[in-house]
Amino acid sequence: MTAIALDRVTISIGNRRILSDVTLTIEDGEFIGMLGPNGAGKTTLMRAILGLVPVTTGTIRVLGAPVGRGNRAVGYMPQTRTSIGGFRLSGRDFVVSAANGHRWGIPWPAKADYREADRALELVGARELAMRPLAETSGGERQRLLLAQALLGSPKLLLLDEPLISLDPHHQADVIELVRRLQKDIGIAVLFSAHELNPLLGTIDRVLYLGNGQAALGPVDEVITSPVLSRLYGSAIEVIRLNGRIFVMSDQYELERGEHLHEQGHAHGHDHA
Amino acid sequence: MSRAMPTGTTMLKYDFIINALAAAGIVAVVAGAVGYFLVLRGQTFAGHALSHVGFAGATGAVLIGLSPFWGLVALTLLAGLAMGFLGERVSGRDVAIGMVLSLSLGLGLLFLHFYTSFAIQATGLLFGNVFGVDRAVVYTLGFIGLTCLIVLAVITRPLLFVTLQPELAEAKSVSPRLLSVLFMAVVALAVAEAAQIVGVLLVFTLMVGPAAAAQRLSSRLGLGVLLAVLLGLGEAWLGITLAYYTDWPVSFWITALSAAVYFASAAKGSLAAAA
Numbered sequence: 001m002t003a004i005a006l007d008r009v010t011i012s013i014g015n016r017r018i019l020s021d022v023t024l025t026i027e028d029g030e031f032i033g034m035l036g037p038n039g040a041g042k043t044t045l046m047r048a049i050l051g052l053v054p055v056t057t058g059t060i061r062v063l064g065a066p067v068g069r070g071n072r073a074v075g076y077m078p079q080t081r082t083s084i085g086g087f088r089l090s091g092r093d094f095v096v097s098a099a100n101g102h103r104w105g106i107p108w109p110a111k112a113d114y115r116e117a118d119r120a121l122e123l124v125g126a127r128e129l130a131m132r133p134l135a136e137t138s139g140g141e142r143q144r145l146l147l148a149q150a151l152l153g154s155p156k157l158l159l160l161d162e163p164l165i166s167l168d169p170h171h172q173a174d175v176i177e178l179v180r181r182l183q184k185d186i187g188i189a190v191l192f193s194a195h196e197l198n199p200l201l202g203t204i205d206r207v208l209y210l211g212n213g214q215a216a217l218g219p220v221d222e223v224i225t226s227p228v229l230s231r232l233y234g235s236a237i238e239v240i241r242l243n244g245r246i247f248v249m250s251d252q253y254e255l256e257r258g259e260h261l262h263e264q265g266h267a268h269g270h271d272h273a
Numbered sequence: 274m275s276r277a278m279p280t281g282t283t284m285l286k287y288d289f290i291i292n293a294l295a296a297a298g299i300v301a302v303v304a305g306a307v308g309y310f311l312v313l314r315g316q317t318f319a320g321h322a323l324s325h326v327g328f329a330g331a332t333g334a335v336l337i338g339l340s341p342f343w344g345l346v347a348l349t350l351l352a353g354l355a356m357g358f359l360g361e362r363v364s365g366r367d368v369a370i371g372m373v374l375s376l377s378l379g380l381g382l383l384f385l386h387f388y389t390s391f392a393i394q395a396t397g398l399l400f401g402n403v404f405g406v407d408r409a410v411v412y413t414l415g416f417i418g419l420t421c422l423i424v425l426a427v428i429t430r431p432l433l434f435v436t437l438q439p440e441l442a443e444a445k446s447v448s449p450r451l452l453s454v455l456f457m458a459v460v461a462l463a464v465a466e467a468a469q470i471v472g473v474l475l476v477f478t479l480m481v482g483p484a485a486a487a488q489r490l491s492s493r494l495g496l497g498v499l500l501a502v503l504l505g506l507g508e509a510w511l512g513i514t515l516a517y518y519t520d521w522p523v524s525f526w527i528t529a530l531s532a533a534v535y536f537a538s539a540a541k542g543s544l545a546a547a548a
């Protein structure tokens with residue numbers, strides 16, 4: 001079965017074309033790294049896969065069915081908002097709020113919801129830290145809690161939006177290893193968006209690069225090349241491979257690193273009380 | 274009356290005290306529970322502003338010959354629904370809310386100006402007059418309070434979800450707009466109730482004080498809501514008792530207790546963090 005299939009998909013928001021005539025297929029159980037400059041449409045694509053953003057033309061199929069909101073087989077970790085760190089609620093209550101959180105009625109979660117939350121917390125190794133208030137957790141710990149939340153209900157497809165943002169390299173490696181282990185253990189497809197390719201090298205099965213309304217999906221060696229990226233960026237791009245790392249350069253300026261720093265400032269701007 | 278009796282019983286022989294305790298009790302429970310979510314959502318300023326809108330409603334109602342209580346309830350509810358419709362992040366629109374707040378007080382003042390004999394009651398509206406509450410008002414407060422709690426209970430799960438994880442909640446088909454409207458309606462009713470006890474200017478003390486302290490004291494949701502309710506109840510009843518024995522205003526005592534509890538909880542939090 002295919003996890004995600006885009007067939008000639010065009011997505012416009014307002015007058016802006018975010019994706020233009022994109023066709024691609026992601027197989028079951030694949031670990032896909034999604035890259036692309038800031039504003040390329042990574043978040044928008046994930047929201048389209050969730051049925052939150054309508055496609056202008058074309059069709060998206062998710063796990064063999066047309067997209068639809070509230071698909072329980074799709075786990076989603078939204079791009080982290082720093083405001084989560086303002087809550088004094090415990091991590092466990094935070095995670096359990098997403099288990100059947102859409103239902104009206106009895107205010108308190110059922111025992112089954114807590115069992116499900118604890119199972120997910122166990123998977124990410126966060127049973128202990130979930131007892132602490134969110135306000136007292138570190139960025140890396142919060143990322144684990146968010147991951148646990150995305151794993152509620154045993155999804156078949158995991159959409160992780162920039163889980164590495166604002167983490168130091170050591171914690172980035174932890175998160176990647178954790179996701180990889182989960183993906184192997186439970187056998188699910190993962191779409192993992194990021195600003196930097198290097199931390200993901202050696203872990204991802206294939207890379208999906210977005211830019212200029214277009215997309216390139218394939219093995220790292222075929223996608224991260226000067227011709228492909230020049231097309232996606234709409235300008236001359238040089239790709240330099242050095243000691244197993246890859247640097248994407250435009251006019252001697254390393255693109256991804258600059259993007260990353262920019263996005264951090266951006267994330268703070270979105271913060272609200 | 275026997276000297277051996279505990280002092281509490283002497284004050285309980287008065288009907289107005291019983292009514293005051295009943296009214297304050299009902300309101301404290303509702304304000305504590307609703308306030309918990311108001312604090313969690315970072316919308317305390319919106320709650321504060323709603324009560325001021327209520328002042329214009331109450332004085333305006335008197336001017337056209339209606340009951341100030343229902344004028345307050347009606348306009349607060351209307352403003353609450355409007356805030357809910359305006360969107361999730363009402364809390365971010367501090368300046369707009371502040372302007373509406375001031376304008377409402379100004380309008381209330383204008384209405385008072387046209388209806389001078391009402392001026393004495395204005396103090397009651399602004400700072401509360403819990404000893405003036407009669408049995409009928411207690412029943413009304415009970416009815417409105419119960420409505421608030423029922424609606425809150427029904428929306429709690431999705432409300433919590435959309436508060437903690439808006440994007441994820443949206444992905445699971447929860448409508449932030451609908452919840453925002455329903456919640457602000459509940460807040461408006463709770464604010465109108467609280468204004469009956471401590472007055473429109475001091476609603477913060479019952480809506481926010483106990484809830485904020487509760488969130489400092491417990492990181493568990495159920496326990497936090499329970500604590501908010503109990504703290505509010507304790508502050509309200511102790512405030513009335515202290516007012517009875519000192520003859521100082523009830524609202525003063527409630528604000529004093531609410532502030533004391535909040536700052537004590539904040540200090541406890543900082544100590545725990547430092548340790």
Ligand SMILES: Nc1ncnc2c1ncn2[C@@H]1O[C@H](COP(=O)(O)OP(=O)(O)O)[C@@H](O)[C@H]1O
Nearest residue numbers: 013014018036037038039040041042043044045
């Ligand atoms: N709700 C929206 N309204 C208007 N424009 C939007 C909206 N969401 C995203 N965009 C625009 O769509 C483009 C893609 O954004 P996004 O998907 O967030 O990119 P990425 O996640 O790759 O940084 C950006 O130019 C952004 O400004």
Ligand SMILES: [Mg+2]
Nearest residue numbers: 042043044079
């Ligand atoms: Mg994004």
